[in-house]
Amino acid sequence: MINYNNIIFNPISNSENGEVDLSMQFVYKQSGNIVTCTYSGGRIRSGQLIALVDDKGCLDMRYHQINIQGExxxxxxxxxxxxxYNGKIRLHEKWKWTAGDFSEGESVLEEQ
Known part of the structure; x- marks a missing residue:
């Protein structure tokens, strides 16, 4: 299992309908198979995620955030x-809004 504790990820790409800004940082914490993170910046005033990690390192995640419009x-x-190749982790993400327009997107995060 990959241990995500204290790993900092930076976004390197995101779908246009996403709110994550490429200048943001995500600091992951892990306890057992539970991963959490808080984040902010760009179009997001405050955000949190919680996930379960499986034995292959895949994350089943839920997130909530307040954007700069107050939504x-x-x-x-x-x-x-x-x-x-350098041992760092790149995360390939497929996500879907469960609020707003319910659209889907993809993003990529890479370990700093």
Whole structure:
């Protein structure tokens, strides 16, 4: 199992309908198979995620955030890890809003 505790991820791509800004940082914490994170920046005033990690390092995630318009946005995400040549982790994410327009998107995060 991948241990995500204290790993910092930076977004490197995101679908246009997403709110994550490429300058943001996500600091993951892990206890057992539970992963959590808080984040903010860009179009997001405050956000949190919680996930279960499986034995392959995949994350089954739920997130909620307040954007700069003052709206509460929620969603689900499935993140699949890729171990890069330098040993760092890249997360390939498929997500869907469970608020707003209920659209779907994809993003990629990479370990700092």
């Amino acid at each position: 509460i946005m929620t969603g689900i995400c499935r993140s699949t890890p890729e171990i890069l």
